[in-house]
Amino acid sequence: MSTIGFLACETTMxxxxxxxxxxxxHDLMIAALEPAFAAEGLDLQVIDWEAPLEAFDGFELVMLGTAWNYQDKAEAFLARLEALAARGITVCNSPEAVHWNATKTYLRELAEGGAATVPTLCRSDVARAELEEAFDHFDCDRLVVKRQVGAGALDQELIDRNALPPRDWRFGHRAMIQPFLPAIRDEGELSFIFIDGELSHALRKLPGKGDYRIQSLYGGTESVHAPASDEAAAARAIVEALPFDRPLYARIDMLRGESGALMVMEAELIEPYLYPEQGPDLGDRLARAIATRVSSK
Known part of the structure; x- marks a missing residue:
């Protein structure tokens, strides 16, 4: 039986x-994966990504799982993935993919390749002057400021043109500035889950009452979404545009623009939650894909 690691962290274990x-x-993911992996002859082991390297002896493959503190330890996280790969362990997704995906300026690269992306300004930090510039640039009344290296809406801020922060305010991180798009509340964010390049399932994520963030931490909710053919094609085009071999998994988060076309908010390749409740065969798909990778080593 092949041993497969599911990388978690100190607050998801x-x-x-x-x-x-x-x-x-995390618990929902493990519950979905364990029986499917066992049926494929795979022994799934949850392990903290910061465990001693020797703890990974005997692992054939690791998937990045719920390593949800990586954004504050990005260099150490990438170094650990590279160290695991150097020991002959297959890392999914690869250190190359993580390096590319960890800084959200990859959106600029996708846009340059022809992808429709949410309009974005990238800045080394954001002060009030940069906010005023962005309001004029986007001709909008609300802005969302995000970390370039971040996850789960950590430190994210929604700022109104008529309620600017104090003049000495600073965001304090390398940042992305985007116009707030009402579609996040009206239609919601659409997420498309791909396993080994094939669409597994899709879902709609809506923010909780009085919020704009769609994560469960802030009251966000999810429901199954049956994508139209053009929606699925738009998401698949992003997976095919990635500058490396087909990843084991990808979650393409999209939002509809004023033109009616879907735009990429994020292409999540590191440790995205894959929503097994909306994709009942997710475990089987992942198990088959991993079994193929292990058998071909």
């Missing part, structure tokens, strides 16, 4: 003293 508020999503 069931053994953690105080788990994250969304750690139940």
């Amino acid at each position: 069931p053994s953690a003293g105080e788990r994250r508020g969304d750690a139940f999503e």
Whole structure:
């Protein structure tokens, strides 16, 4: 039986003293994967990505799982993935993909390749002057400021033109500035889950009442979405535009623009939650894809 690692972190591990508020999503993923992996002769083991390297002896493949603290330890995280690969362990998704995907300026590269992306300004930091510039640039009344290296809406801010922060305010991180798009509340964010390049399932994510963030930590909810053929094609085109071999998994998050076309918000390749509740055969798909990778080593 091949041993497969599921990389978690100090606040998603069931053994953690105080788990994250969304750690139940880790539990849902493991519940979906374990029986499917066992049926394919795969022994799934949850392990903290920061465990000693020797703890990974005997692992044939690791998937990045719920390593949801990586954004604050990005260099150490990438170094660990490279160290695992150097030991002959297959890392999914690859260190190359993680390096490309960790900084959200990859959106600029996708846009240059012809992808429709949410309009974005990238800045080394954001002060009030940059906000005023962005409001004029986008001709909008609300802006979303995000970390270039971040996940789960950590430190994200929604700023109104008529309620600017104090003049000495700074965001404090390398940043992306985007216009707030009402579609996030009206239609929601559409996410497309791909396993080994094939569409597994899609879902609609809506923010909770009084919020604009779609993550469960902030009251966001999800429902199954049956994508139209053009929607699925738009998401698949992003997967095919990635500058490396087909990843084991990808979550393409999209939002509809004023023209009616879908735009890429993020191409999540590192440790995205894959929503097994909306994709009942997710475990089987992942198990088959991993079994193929292991058998071809």
